[in-house]
Amino acid sequence: MRIAFFEVNEKEKNFFEENLKDKDLETFYFQEKLQDLKNLPDAQILCIFINSILNEENLSKFKNLKLVVTRSTGFDHIDIDYCKKNKILVSNVPDYGSDTVAEYTFGLMISLLRKIYFAIDRIKETGVFDFEGLEGVDLKGKTLGVIGTGKIGERVCRIAKCFGMNVLAHDLIKKDIGVIYKDYFDVLKEADILTFHVPATPDTYHLFNKNCLEIVKKGVYIVNTSRGSVIETEALILGLESGIIAGAALDVLEEEELLKEELEYLKNSEKVEKLKSLIENHLLMKHPNVLISPHNAFNSKEAKERILKTSLDNILSFLNNSPQNLI
Secondary structure (H helix, E strand, O other): OEEEEOOOOHHHHHHHHHHHOOOOOEEEEOOOOHHHOOOOOOOOEEEEOOOOOEOHHHHOOOOOOOEEEEOOOOOOOEOHHHHHHOOOEEEOOOOOOHHHHHHHHHHHHHHHHOOHHHHHHHHHHHOOOOOOOOOOOOOOOOEEEEEOOOHHHHHHHHHHHHOOOEEEEEOOOOOOOOOEEOOHHHHHHHOOEEEEOOOOOOOOOOOEOHHHHHOOOOOEEEEEOOOHHHEOHHHHHHHHHHOOEEEEEEOOOOOOHHHHOHHHHHHOOOOHHHHHHHHHHHHHHHOOOEEEOOOOOOOOHHHHHHHHHHHHHHHHHHHOOOOOOEO
């Protein structure tokens, strides 16, 4: 059986090689994203990361494909309907780092509200040891609106309470975690800070949009460590420019993949919508009240070890005719 790994570094390659060496497998390893390669092996198993786009066009290249293993929790980069139609199994990593992402969320939140990053950056840039213009606001006593209380959102709620924050939450499934659940728009009205922890689905596309600017508190802060498509970029920019949104801390951007290949899109002026997204993302990156990190919330030593182990287990369970973590 053939298995192809994409977006793997040397350490990840060594991990899979060591743990699959006794299996009857022909393995292929690529550092590149799947869609960037022309000569692809006819593999029965694909092991990918979030930047490899498995749409119908790319999936149809593998005539004998049986299993897709994504080294992530999210799977919006995979055409699940096509896979189901063609009896291709898809497995993910359901929980590699709920605490990892929740901790990172608060790292961004504190850095934004207390202007920590701006303070450090100014000293590095100017060498001036001065706190003028760096006044921030406390977390204690603020109302945090948590949109989505899955595993990550639940952790965020628990951490927020340790900071002495008032926590409002919105989710279709309510948990007994000591927070007040409210309608989405009621949370928007009352929150000083909004943090998003929902998957990318048709229902969550542009969950925060221009209409929301008429509902939120003036001076609200926005944090997003979920998926870029959850927040309408144009709405975010309008909110920042008008002062409705005081600041934003983002680990994800709408159509963030364009930033990795922007030269190609700039050469093709016919792709107007793509160019618009690129410009909007650059406006956010340059905005003085915005913190952006490169989809990095998952990126801890411990979380990456769990991702590799679970992905390996997903492969081995399939080989043993007992597939697990299926979507």
